[in-house]
Amino acid sequence: MAHAQHAARALAEHGLLEAFVTTLSFQLDGALSSLLSRMPTERATRIAQQLGRRAIDQVPAHLLRCYPMWEILRSAVMMSGAGPVLEDMVWDRMSHSFDALVAHRYVPQTKSIHAFEYTALASFQRAKKEGVSRVLHLPSLDSKQFDEVQQREKSEWPELVGKHDSYFNGKFERRYERRRQEIALAEVMIANSSLTARSHIRAGADASRMFVVPLAAPAPIAEVRADPKYRARPLEVIWAGQFSLGKGAHYLLRAWQLLNAGPAARLNVYGRFGLPARLRAMEREDIFFHGSVTQPELFKAYEAGDVLVFPTLSDGFGMVVAEAMARGLPVIISDQAGAADLVTADNGLIIPAADPQALADSLRWCLDNRDRLFQMRFHALETARRKQWSDFRRELITILEKGLYRAGYHPAPVSPA
Numbered sequence: 001m002a003h004a005q006h007a008a009r010a011l012a013e014h015g016l017l018e019a020f021v022t023t024l025s026f027q028l029d030g031a032l033s034s035l036l037s038r039m040p041t042e043r044a045t046r047i048a049q050q051l052g053r054r055a056i057d058q059v060p061a062h063l064l065r066c067y068p069m070w071e072i073l074r075s076a077v078m079m080s081g082a083g084p085v086l087e088d089m090v091w092d093r094m095s096h097s098f099d100a101l102v103a104h105r106y107v108p109q110t111k112s113i114h115a116f117e118y119t120a121l122a123s124f125q126r127a128k129k130e131g132v133s134r135v136l137h138l139p140s141l142d143s144k145q146f147d148e149v150q151q152r153e154k155s156e157w158p159e160l161v162g163k164h165d166s167y168f169n170g171k172f173e174r175r176y177e178r179r180r181q182e183i184a185l186a187e188v189m190i191a192n193s194s195l196t197a198r199s200h201i202r203a204g205a206d207a208s209r210m211f212v213v214p215l216a217a218p219a220p221i222a223e224v225r226a227d228p229k230y231r232a233r234p235l236e237v238i239w240a241g242q243f244s245l246g247k248g249a250h251y252l253l254r255a256w257q258l259l260n261a262g263p264a265a266r267l268n269v270y271g272r273f274g275l276p277a278r279l280r281a282m283e284r285e286d287i288f289f290h291g292s293v294t295q296p297e298l299f300k301a302y303e304a305g306d307v308l309v310f311p312t313l314s315d316g317f318g319m320v321v322a323e324a325m326a327r328g329l330p331v332i333i334s335d336q337a338g339a340a341d342l343v344t345a346d347n348g349l350i351i352p353a354a355d356p357q358a359l360a361d362s363l364r365w366c367l368d369n370r371d372r373l374f375q376m377r378f379h380a381l382e383t384a385r386r387k388q389w390s391d392f393r394r395e396l397i398t399i400l401e402k403g404l405y406r407a408g409y410h411p412a413p414v415s416p417a
Contacts, residue, residue: 001056002058002215002389003137003192004022004116004137005020005056005057005058005059006058006216006389006392006393006396007114007190007393008020008058008063008114009058009059010392010393011114011397012059012063013393017059017060017063018063018109018110019063019064019065019106019110020056020059020063020064020065021065021067021101021102021106022064022065022066023066023067023068023070023071023094023098024066024068024071024072025055025056025064025068065106067098070090070093070094070097070098071094073090074087074090074091074094083164084164085164085167088167088168088171092171092175095118095119096122099115099120099122102115102122103122103123103125103126104126106123107123107126107127107130107132108126108130110132111133112133112134112135112404113127113133113134114136114137115134115135115136115137115182116136116137116138116139117136117137117138117140117179117182117183118178120134120136120186121178121181121182121185124182124185124186127185128185133187133404133407134188135186135187135188135400135403135404136182136183136185136186136189136190137189137190137192138189138191138192138196138197138200138316139192139316140196140315140316141195141196141199141200141314141315141316141336141338142199142203143175143176143179144176144203145199145202145314146246146314147172149246149313149314150246153250153313153354157245157250159276159278159279160245160279162276180203183200183204186209187403187407188209188400188403188404188406188407189206189211190211190212190213190396190399190403191210191211191212191213192212192214192215192316192317192338193212193214193316193338193339193340193341194212194214194338194341195316195336195337195338195340195341196317196338197210197211197212199316208406209403209406209407211402213396213399214317214338214341214342214387214392215319215322215339215392216322216387216388216392217322217323217325217326217384217385217387217388218322218326218384218389219388220325220326220328220381220384220385220388221303221327221328223328223381224378224381225303225328227374230306230370234263234265234266235261235264235266235306235307235363235366235370236265236304236305236306237265237267237268237305237306237307237309237363238268238270238301238302238305238306238307238308238324238329239252239267239269239270239271239308239309239310240270240271240302240308240310240320240324241270241271241320242271242272242274243269243271243272243273243274243275244275245274245275245313246312246313246314247310247312247313247315248311248312248313248334248353248354249274249275250275250279251311251355251356251359252267252309252311252356253287254356255311255356255359255360255363256287256360257284258356258357258360259360259363259364259367261286261363261364264367265367266287266288267286267287267288267309268288268290268301268305269289269290270290270291270292270293270297270301271291271292272291272292273289298323299323302323302324302327302328302329303327303328303329305329306329306330306366306370306373306374307329307331307332307348307363307366307373308320308321308324308329308330309331309332309359310331310332310333310334310337310339311332311333311334311351311353311359312333312334312336312337312353313334313353313354314336314353315336315337315339316338317337317338317339318333318338318339319339321333321339321342322342322387324380325342325347325380325383325384326381326384328377328378328380328381329377329380330373330376330377330379330380331343331347331348331380332348332349332359332362332366333349333350333351334352334353334354335350335351335352335353336353342383344379346376347376347379347380347382348376349362349365
């Protein structure tokens, strides 16, 4: 959501934003937030955290246009525990309905439409008829690439096969075709990393229409906290986000076994456990699952940790990497994360995805080089300072002008519906 908000803010700062159309703007101090806070269940907490990501604080209120019905229904389905199939059905219907509404109500009145993948097809089809420029923001790798990763992992790890897989597999081709049509209609595509751009270009996207504007870090801390005892205490390794197949969690469990550091290292997992229960047999007494936590709690954990581990198998960016750097935390990241664009030898380590031995070796390096690892904190923080959302907004405007000019719009219109 931060990505979309700052893209809209970039346009608003130049007097180019006509409207920011979304499903829901969650009010952190509103009635729904208060209701969820009084429900002492894990599901209510998870819903509140997810809705909290829908809080809009970067776009002028008078430019917001909200259509919350489907999002409220989706939240109700999640709260009911109806399961991932019904949740997915509601999400799919919401995506199509929202796209149709924008196409009908907003496209004819604007000069340019900006949209994110899977919610753009009807809007782009109408925009093409109306002579409206079309900008597609791509936050994820090509979905067929991700599907291939999933199928490969499930063939090697049968215990990862879920009971709902047949439902989602049956939906894939139709949804993939929708995304391909959107890409074909887009006149400018904005990828969030060089990895995302390469992924879509390999899948057939027009390279001349593809541009990269890397995402940014949240406001950084003022300075790295002094820690005179870091050499004597255990290495604190941080995981942030859902502990799942796509993020390479099963490879981390295997790497942790290979590391076998005993009391010299502790793995702290912040996020929901998304692996089959049988894989809990790979857990050890030096792995601590904290569950989903609030952002302030997670940021506090970043500052107390020694290194973030992000061995994802397929990720367009990976905001947890930028968040960690903003708290002065070095990273171990796979080469299949777009946020690897931010990583250098001074602030982290890049490893091959799906390689538990390489991951174990990188963790061993951290154990054996505590002084060097601590110095990386300063470089990680400096990287975050150089990659702020204000930098993202400036770069986005420059790229939009270039891309729309290349598409034949003179002067380039950069005001979305």
